Amino acid sequence: MLIKSRSKSDILSSEITPESVYLSRRKFLAGGTGLALGVAATGFSELAYSADGDGLRARAPEGIALSAPSSWWETKFASINPVEQGGPFSTDESLTPYNDVVSYNNFYEFGVEKGDPIANSGRFEVDPWSVTIEGEVDRPGIYNLEDILKPHALEERIYRLRCVERWSMVIPWVGFPLADLIKQFQPNSKARYVQFFTLFDPSQMPGQRSRFSTISWPYREGLRMDEAMHPLSFLAVGVYGNYLPPQNGAPIRLVVPWKYGFKSIKSIVKIRFTETEPETSWNMLAPEEYGFYANVNPEVHHPRWRQDMETRLPQSLFGSSRMPTEMFNGYGEQVAALYSGMDLARFY
Amino acid sequence: MGTANRLLRFIPEWILPGFTDAFGKVRWRQFCPSLTLVVHSFCIAPALFLVAAILRNTLGPDPADELAVRTGEWALRFLILCLSVTPVRRIVGLQWIAPLRRTFGLYSFFFAALHFLVYVVFLLQFRWLEVSEDISERPYITVGFVSFCILLVLALTSPRVVVKWLGRRWAGLHKLVYLAAILALLHQFWILRASIAESVLYAIILLPVLGYRVWQKVLKSQSEKSQV
Numbered sequence: 001m002l003i004k005s006r007s008k009s010d011i012l013s014s015e016i017t018p019e020s021v022y023l024s025r026r027k028f029l030a031g032g033t034g035l036a037l038g039v040a041a042t043g044f045s046e047l048a049y050s051a052d053g054d055g056l057r058a059r060a061p062e063g064i065a066l067s068a069p070s071s072w073w074e075t076k077f078a079s080i081n082p083v084e085q086g087g088p089f090s091t092d093e094s095l096t097p098y099n100d101v102v103s104y105n106n107f108y109e110f111g112v113e114k115g116d117p118i119a120n121s122g123r124f125e126v127d128p129w130s131v132t133i134e135g136e137v138d139r140p141g142i143y144n145l146e147d148i149l150k151p152h153a154l155e156e157r158i159y160r161l162r163c164v165e166r167w168s169m170v171i172p173w174v175g176f177p178l179a180d181l182i183k184q185f186q187p188n189s190k191a192r193y194v195q196f197f198t199l200f201d202p203s204q205m206p207g208q209r210s211r212f213s214t215i216s217w218p219y220r221e222g223l224r225m226d227e228a229m230h231p232l233s234f235l236a237v238g239v240y241g242n243y244l245p246p247q248n249g250a251p252i253r254l255v256v257p258w259k260y261g262f263k264s265i266k267s268i269v270k271i272r273f274t275e276t277e278p279e280t281s282w283n284m285l286a287p288e289e290y291g292f293y294a295n296v297n298p299e300v301h302h303p304r305w306r307q308d309m310e311t312r313l314p315q316s317l318f319g320s321s322r323m324p325t326e327m328f329n330g331y332g333e334q335v336a337a338l339y340s341g342m343d344l345a346r347f348y
Numbered sequence: 349m350g351t352a353n354r355l356l357r358f359i360p361e362w363i364l365p366g367f368t369d370a371f372g373k374v375r376w377r378q379f380c381p382s383l384t385l386v387v388h389s390f391c392i393a394p395a396l397f398l399v400a401a402i403l404r405n406t407l408g409p410d411p412a413d414e415l416a417v418r419t420g421e422w423a424l425r426f427l428i429l430c431l432s433v434t435p436v437r438r439i440v441g442l443q444w445i446a447p448l449r450r451t452f453g454l455y456s457f458f459f460a461a462l463h464f465l466v467y468v469v470f471l472l473q474f475r476w477l478e479v480s481e482d483i484s485e486r487p488y489i490t491v492g493f494v495s496f497c498i499l500l501v502l503a504l505t506s507p508r509v510v511v512k513w514l515g516r517r518w519a520g521l522h523k524l525v526y527l528a529a530i531l532a533l534l535h536q537f538w539i540l541r542a543s544i545a546e547s548v549l550y551a552i553i554l555l556p557v558l559g560y561r562v563w564q565k566v567l568k569s570q571s572e573k574s575q576v
Binding site: 096100103104112114115167210212213214303304305306311313314315316317318320322 | 402407408409410411412413415470473478481482486488538539540544545548
């Protein structure tokens with residue numbers, strides 16, 4: 001007898017709000033924001049504008065901050081909702097300095113050394129940028145990034161980022177929930193996974209020209225639909241209150257804080273909704289080392305690295321900022337339910 | 349010595365006064381003492397640069413990791429340099445470079461020792477349990493460690509007294525350097541998964557260097573056969 005039970009990973013069609021409803025709600029919220037700003041202007045300014053002037057926890061240092069790729073970016077970044085201190089989307093751990101966040105990167109499209117991405121991405125074109133939406137979705141097409149971002153208000157999120165290479169950072173991102181984007185394009189009932197692709201452009205990305213690369217470009221990553229719809233899953237377009245530098249995945253990248261860093265794919269040009277588990281780059285390259293899920297897990301060791309400890313950057317040579325790694329990178333309370341009943345040693 | 353001399357003869361006297369005699373023959377003897385100085389300065393320079401980088405704090409947000417990578421790279425480079433001495437000496441005919449084999453070999457061990465120390469002291473902070481677990485469970489560390497142990501043995505048996513004492517056995521023992529080089533390359537290749545560029549570069553240099561020995565061996569065995 002076949003009993004069809006709904007697994008936790010299935011998102012009911014009803015859970016995905018039709019865009020019209022969604023947009024009207026946004027409009028209502030936007031109206032509300034306008035009202036709030038009016039209030040702020042008449043006397044509650046201390047609430048909205050804290051010590052550094054705008055309520056954001058962190059801003060890129062003056063002088064280093066990037067200028068807007070184009071005028072609509074400037075308009076978009078004019079208002080960013082500060083993260084709620086002590087809330088689920090923040091942490092009180094000290095931030096990794098801006099300089100380290102933008103100069104110590106794994107972005108093999110620009111080279112394999114940590115300093116390569118910042119050195120080789122200076123001329124990377126991020127505007128205009130379009131994103132292809134395809135697969136099991138009601139509104140497929142090629143969209144301008146400007147149009148994609150239009151309905152979404154930007155907000156700040158402070159997340160831990162844990163790399164599979166055993167280092168970690170604390171980064172203040174600017175962006176919007178991935179769930180909001182998914183609802184915007186209305187995946188159909190067959191959509192059980194979502195796959196992302198990085199730009200393939202060897203003329204701009206020297207790493208993709210290398211004959212010695214073992215990655216088959218373009219880089220791709222994926223999430224189960226319930227993971228993608230989780231409120232922690234985030235699309236970042238900025239960091240430290242500023243536009244995202246190319247080496248950090250400009251103009252739009254994924255941030256999934258409870259998974260190893262390589263899941264948080266950069267410079268996204270395509271989002272595909274699929275019925276079956278999609279291909280992911282590191283899994284294609286070394287399936288015994290990298291699984292589809294890649295949840296941060298101190299008990300499941302990578303064949304080349306133990307995973308029970310991590311080094312919080314920046315680290316000095318003699319001082320030790322090594323700390324124990326937490327299950328799901330410390331987001332277990334929020335995400336553990338996604339994996340109830342799953343053997344995480346098998347589905348690593 | 350012929351080929352090199354013929355090339356170097358054309359270096360004008362006014363660039364390096366006294367470099368050649370009246371017949372255009374290079375005066376190696378006169379330059380040898382300063383050459384030793386040049387070689388040692390060249391070999392020790394990477395270590396000084398690393399010390400400077402530590403003091404100026406320019407190794408990035410994870411200096412321990414960066415130090416481990418760079419000392420390891422220099423160990424591998426000197427090992428390849430060491431193995432290149434004999435083919436270069438025989439093919440180009442620079443007999444006087446023969447002692448460099450020992451110099452480069454010892455510097456390779458020096459950087460390999462630094463590499464191992466950085467790993468134990470800064471990366472694992474003397475957690476010997478983790479060190480032993482790494483060596484026994486992670487193949488890329490196993491091969492790196494074996495390579496280091498070989499270099500250690502070769503370094504210990506390199507003083508002239510020991511060389512004399514070992515006599516004929518010395519040459520046989522020091523053939524292990526080929527294994528050390530191959531394992532070191534494998535160690536480096538294993539760490540980086542996304543690009544094999546660097547390993548390929550080293551392999552491209554190492555291949556003819558090792559191939560030369562194989563070729564020499566083949567030639568030798570053939571000549572022995574023909575004599576029989």
